[in-house]
Amino acid sequence: MAEIKLSNLTKRWGDFVGVDNQSLHINDREFLVLLGPSGCGKTTTMRMIAGLEDPTSGEIWIGDRMVNDDLPKDRDVAMVFQNYGLYPHMTIFDNIAYPLRVRGTPKADIKPRVEKAAEQVELTEFLHRKPKALSGGQRQRVALARAIVRTPKVFLMDEPLSNLDAKLRVTMRAELKHLSRALQITTVYVTHDQIEAMTLADRVAVMKNGIIQQLGTPDEIYNDPANLFVAGFIGSPAMxxxxxxxxxxxxxxxxxxxxxxxxxxxxxxxxxxxxxxxxxxxxxxxxxxxxxxxxxxxxxxxxxxxxxxxxxxxxxxxxxxxxxxxxxxxxxxxxxxxxxxxxxxxxxxxxx
Amino acid sequence: MRDNTLKYLLVLPAVIVVFATAIWPLIEAARLSFTVGRLNRPGSLERYLGWENYVWAILEEPAFWNSVWVTTIYTLLTVGLTTVFALGLAMLLAPGGRLRSAAQTLLILPFAMSPALIGVSFRFMFNPEFGLFDAFFGVMIPPLADVSWLADPKLAFAVVVMADVWGWIPFLTLVLIGGLASVPRDTVEAAQVDGASGWRVFKDVTLPQLAPVLAVVVILKSIFSLKTFDQVFMLTNGGPGTATQTLSHYIYFNGMKYGQIGYSASVAWLMVIPMIFLTYAYAKFVFRKADQ
Known part of the structure; x- marks a missing residue:
C-alpha cells in the first residue's frame, strides 16, 4: 500500500511529446482513473509508473521511494494488460502462480494462494486449462487473479475491459469495483471509456495531448468541467x-x-x-x-x-x-x- | 475450361520442374546404386549388382563411417553454435533490442556470399604464412603464431565449422528476429512486472513461445549442415587426410574422382534416410504452425 507521486514527468520520442511535464499525487488506497482519447498520454503515464517506459525527465515516487531507476520487477506493482498478457504455454494455475514463483514464495504457500485468487474471480474450475481454451472474459479474470495473487503496493490496469463485449464489460466493471473496494490497494486505471471512469474512480484525471486537463472526483468532472475539452468528452450524449x-x-x-x-x-x-x-x-x-x-x-x-x-x-x-x-x-x-x-x-x- | 482442370494445369509446370530436377535424378541414382556403375568400365552402368554397394559401404569401408562421423559431429556443432549465436544476435537486433539500424544490413553480408567463396576466403585467412588469422593471433597470442591451422586435423575441423557458422548466422538470425517479433510484447512485459529477471523472462516466457520457430531453425540448419559440400571442398578438400570429409564430399570423391558412380549413388541414398526424417519433421512443424 502506497501513494504515488509523479513530479514534472515528461516523456518525449524525438519531437513527439507523449506526456508533458505533469505532476500528479495519487493517494494511498485511491482508485485513480486516467481518462482520455487515444494518444493522450494516459497509457504512457501508466507504463512509466510500471517501469516499462523510461521518463525523459521528472520523478516517480511509489511510497517513499524514488523508483525512476528501478526495474519493473523491483517496483512491487501488478499490472493488468489490455490484451491480458497471459503466458499461452502455461496453464491457468501456472499463470496465476508465476508472480509468486519468480519472487521465491515457498512452494507450500503457492497452491493455497493461487486457489484463493482463482476463487475470488470465480476461475477455480479452469485452473488446469490453457489460456487458449478460455473465453475473453475468463482470460480477463486470469489476468486479474495474477495481479491479486500477491499484495502489491500498486495495481496498474491498462484498458482491462476494452477487449470484452458490451454486456460482459458491464458485469466485469461491477466485479472490478467490488474487488477494488475489498482489496483497498492504490490503483491506477487507464481507459478511454468515460462510463468506466465515472463508475470506478475515486478521482479522474482527464488527459489530452499529454496534459492533465482536469483532476477531480467523477462528480466534479461531470458537473463542474474545467474547460471545453472536458465538457465535450464527459457525458453521453456529449454536452x-x-x-x-x-x-x-x-x-x-x-x-x-x-x-x-x-x-x-x-x-x-x-x-x-x-x-x-x-x-x-x-x-x-x-x-x-x-x-x-x-x-x-x-x-x-x-x-x-x-x-x-x-x-x-x-x-x-x-x-x-x-x-x-x-x-x-x-x-x-x-x-x-x-x-x-x-x-x-x-x-x-x-x-x- | 473447368476450374478444376485449370487448377492442375497451372501447377503442372512446377511439378515437371521438380520431377526433372529432383525426382528423376533420385530414381536414376537409386537404379545406379544397384549396379557396378564404374565410369571407366563400359556397360557397367547397366550391370546389376544387388545390395552389394550398400553392404560394402556399411560393412567394409572405414572411410564411409569416417565421413558419417565427421558429418555427425559437424552437424551437431554447426547447428548448435549457429542457433545459439543467431538467437543472441536476434535478441539484440529485434525491434526494441539493443542494436538495430545499420547493424541489421551489415549482418546479411556473410549470407550473400556463396559457400565456395566463404571457403576460399577462409582458406586465405588461415594461411600459415600470410593469412589474417596468423597475423592476428601471432601478435595477440604469441604461442599461436605460425600454427598451420589447416594442416592439423582438429584445427582444420574447427576452421570448417567456424566458416560454416559464420556464413549461416545471418540467415538464421533474420528468421529468429521474425520469430521474436511474433512473441506478444504483453507477455514479456507482464513477466517483467510480475517480478521476473531478464534471464527468467527469456527462459520462462520468450523461449517457450519461440520454440516452434526455433525448431524450424534447428531442423533447417541440420538439413543444410548434412549437405555441406562447397566450403569443405574449397577450404580443406576433406583433409588433412579425411579429417574433414563430410558425406557429401565422400560421395563426390568416390563418384567423380574415382569414377565409382554406383557406389557413391548408394552412399547418397543412405544419406537420404536422415534427410527424409528431417524434412518430414520440418514439414510437420511448418504446417502445424500454419494450422493454428
Missing part, C-alpha cells in the same frame, strides 16, 4: 455546446436569439454548454424557444431529441413516454442552474 455572445446579462446565440440570462460580463464570443438532461422538453410555445425536431430517438429508458437550433443541432433528453416525430415543433427550456460558459479562444470555463 451541447452552443456558439453565441453575452450581451446585457443574456446569452445570445449566433442566430440572434436571446436565450437565457447568465451572470457574466458582456463579451463578443462565448460558448454555452448545457447537458441534454438539463433541457426540458415542452409542447410548442411553452419553453424558452421553439425548435423543430431533426431526429427523434427512443432508447427505451429515455428519448433523445436532436433539434435544429439555428445553424446548430442540439440534443435534448425527453421523458421515456414522450412520443414525437421528425419535423414536429417542440418547446425547449434550459435548466438555469446547470449552464456552463466557455471562452472559445482559450477553451477555458468562464465562471459565472
Amino acid at each position: 451541447n455546446l452552443i456558439n453565441g455572445s453575452i450581451s446585457g446579462g443574456m446569452f445570445v446565440t449566433t442566430g440572434g436569439t436571446r436565450l437565457v440570462p447568465v451572470k457574466a460580463l458582456d463579451r463578443a464570443k462565448a460558448v454555452l454548454g448545457v447537458r441534454a438532461d438539463d433541457m426540458d422538453v415542452h409542447e410548442e410555445g411553452q419553453g424558452d424557444i421553439d425548435v423543430k425536431i431533426y431526429a427523434f430517438e427512443n432508447t427505451g429508458e429515455s428519448t433523445l431529441l436532436t433539434v435544429q437550433w439555428g445553424a446548430q443541432r442540439v440534443i435534448a433528453r425527453g421523458d421515456r413516454h414522450l412520443r414525437k416525430d421528425q419535423d414536429d415543433v417542440v418547446g425547449i427550456s434550459l435548466n438555469q442552474d446547470h449552464l456552463y460558459l466557455f471562452d472559445p479562444e482559450t477553451e477555458n470555463r468562464i465562471r459565472m
